[in-house]
Amino acid sequence: MEFRTSREQGAGLGQITRVFGRFDALAEMRAAHRAELAGWSWENVGDSTYQLRALVLKNRDNHRALSPLFDDPLYPVLTAYNRGVGGIRADRRLCQVTKGCNADRWAGHVEQACAGGKAVIPGTRLTACQISRKYAPDVVARAGKYRGKL
Numbered sequence: 001m002e003f004r005t006s007r008e009q010g011a012g013l014g015q016i017t018r019v020f021g022r023f024d025a026l027a028e029m030r031a032a033h034r035a036e037l038a039g040w041s042w043e044n045v046g047d048s049t050y051q052l053r054a055l056v057l058k059n060r061d062n063h064r065a066l067s068p069l070f071d072d073p074l075y076p077v078l079t080a081y082n083r084g085v086g087g088i089r090a091d092r093r094l095c096q097v098t099k100g101c102n103a104d105r106w107a108g109h110v111e112q113a114c115a116g117g118k119a120v121i122p123g124t125r126l127t128a129c130q131i132s133r134k135y136a137p138d139v140v141a142r143a144g145k146y147r148g149k150l
């Protein structure tokens with residue numbers, strides 16, 4: 001499964017993405033996990049062994065980074081897969097300086113504080129903040145379809 005535009009490319013089960021000239025998630029994952037992902041590149045991005053390995057490693061990294069910061073880390077950890085840990089931390093900092101916002105809580109607090117990402121992403125009609133905030137609920141909703149089927 002792959003999508004490609006003039007601006008970005010995403011491929012695989014976990015939709016590993018690069019936005020040309022901005023970031024390359026595959027390169028970042030390879031740098032963070034040299035041994036586990038040695039040999040993975042955009043030339044063989046469709047290799048399901050690497051895809052699944054990267055998906056698990058990325059979620060593990062996100063959980064390790066964010067679970068100490070939130071009373072219930074599921075949604076921030078899932079959102080970080082789309083937005084990045086740095087984006088979640090920036091949202092948390094914004095929440096810390098926003099009256100009535102509890103930076104230890106995602107639901108109703110940090111989820112509503114979105115630092116940056118106000119421009120509409122071409123072809124989506126959504127901002128980066130809107131896309132990232134839909135990500136975790138979509139994953140959780142889809143997961144329900146597969147419970148008990150493994």
